[in-house]
Amino acid sequence: MSVSAISSSAPLLEVDNLKVEFDTRRGLVQGLRGVTLSIGRGETLGVVGESGSGKSVTAQAVMGLIDMPGRIASGDIRWKGRSLFGRDGERYAQDIRGKEVAMVFQDPMTSLNPVLKIGTQIGEVLERHLGMTRAQARNRAEELLAAVGISAPRRRLDQHPHEFSGGMRQRVMIAMAIACEPQLLIADEPTTALDVTIQAQILELLAQLQETLGLSVILITHDLGVVAGLCHRVAVMYAGQIIETGLAEDVFERPAHPYTQGLLRSTPRLDEVSDRLVSIEGTPPNLVVPPEGCSFQQRCPLSGEACRKAPRLEHIRPDAEAACWKPSVPAWATPLMSPSMPS
């Protein structure tokens, strides 16, 4: 899984200055405020952020799952260079969603139909997208279950979701997602509901599938550890925007945005002991009335006059971008974070 293995060909998916709004009783919530990202073939992109940062909304927009009261206000999403919006685009989107782009959700309990057998649910995907007959679909479903590491797949086909454990259900979800041999898999917090040992198994499975199938993966998570193990590139989201992006090693070792720095420092680590965690004071801003200028300024230790104007995502190094007027490499960054920081 070396970074250099990524081909530099045209990106598979491009999200271009996407804005999404939600009309709620409390007012118009600006869920996404101009998100731009792209992913190439065979690449794994980790999207990290706290709740409400817009990471799931980004995935939902790509999958066409933004429903009332939400709507896409502006911006574009392109798959292999073709827009998914407009009349032609929507037809195109219908063809590729679920087939070339597939998604795995957080909670395998609620994403499976409890009254249908597993075989029927996987078969449904194959029949709809690939036009298989029922018998063909059943055979293929068995292969898929075997591919995601479920033992005795033939017997399992006739079982219902409640007969599977949480980890096994997530494997079934992954089997369904890869049923049509997608090129991009979007995994939205795929392991959050699972225990750590099971999480390790699922992450291993994702890495292995990526290698054997040449998948591109967008991994959405709040867990920086999960990203560290699996992703080539990282995008950090805050208040509906990407505030820093770059190669994973780079972002983790030399974070330039104060929010990314705070996030890394406030995450307790298994391999380090410190007397006190460094926390980011305050809470994320209200997105009904987003602050003028930089959205992190109220919580930022470095904020100043310049921050009243919104910073744009700009290159700070060839492979790293940050949206900050004062990007800095913190003293503790290289070569490794010092275990304890004075607060």
Next chain:
Amino acid sequence: MLNAVPAASPAPPLLSVQGLDVTYETGAQGFWGRPRAFKALEDISFDLRPGETLGLVGESGSGKTTTGRAVLRRIKASAGKIVFQGKDITNVSGEQLRKLRRNMQLVFQDPYASLNPRMRVIDIVAEPLLVHGLIRHVDEARDRITELLRVVGLPADAHDRFPHAFSGGQRQRIGIARALALQPEFIVADEPVSALDVSVRAQVVNLMQDLQKELGLSYLFIAHDLSVVRHISHRVAILYAGRMVEVAERDELYDHPIHPYTEALLSAVPVPDPRTQRQRKRIVYGGEIPDLVNPPPGCRFSTRCPLATAQCKQEAPKLTERSPGHLVACWNR
């Protein structure tokens, strides 16, 4: 107002749990079936010293929440003994139990579900005082609650607002203020930060540590997140399928785990550092937690353990001391 507890006498533990069993009755299978016994906890023993944090770690179904509830006497123990402040509390009831509960409080996991949305913050925090008859009206405790809210870092005008006006982290602070209202010595914190975002989680963990220092609290800190547990605990106990498999001083446990399950658990936790994480060796054991209605007769980990021998499948290992304070239940290590 919030005085530190009187300096604890050196020797006796605040809480001592000895051979605790908890059995749940599950619904009958089929119409004519008989209810079956589900052994949630078997032979759990540990001590908690005054001012100490014991981290209780395990995966779902391992019995960590049950342990917390049993210690608080909210769930009936089917065997074993719970000694709190030198008194056997396993079977106390009525007025004695009520008095006892003033000294032991619970902080819940979900700050959204554990606060009544129709009550003002002042009513929520004052409720334990009312319930225990320490005050007759909320207004009597206004000053005390102002102080409590200040201690947990909530704005002074929080009094008359409702929970919905607060973020997740602030709600958890309200929950902590409520737990502190009766000035307990012992708090069971059941996954108190699991529902919170990383940056806010750090705030609440720091608050809990500060309060411990200031008030001399003892925590039973229940969590599945081993990184947070390493940070906050003095000692750590690992549960697997209703049994305790290992307990040790924090650094001893993390740096020199002995039980194969502890090893696997620690290796599965991802570290937020790409270079380190890609080099770490993961120990992955297949299989899942055994069915506790019909648990395997021997060691409960024997169905997944690579070291398992015939003995492991026959006879359950007991916790034995390997080095001072480091106890492990395993036949082969």
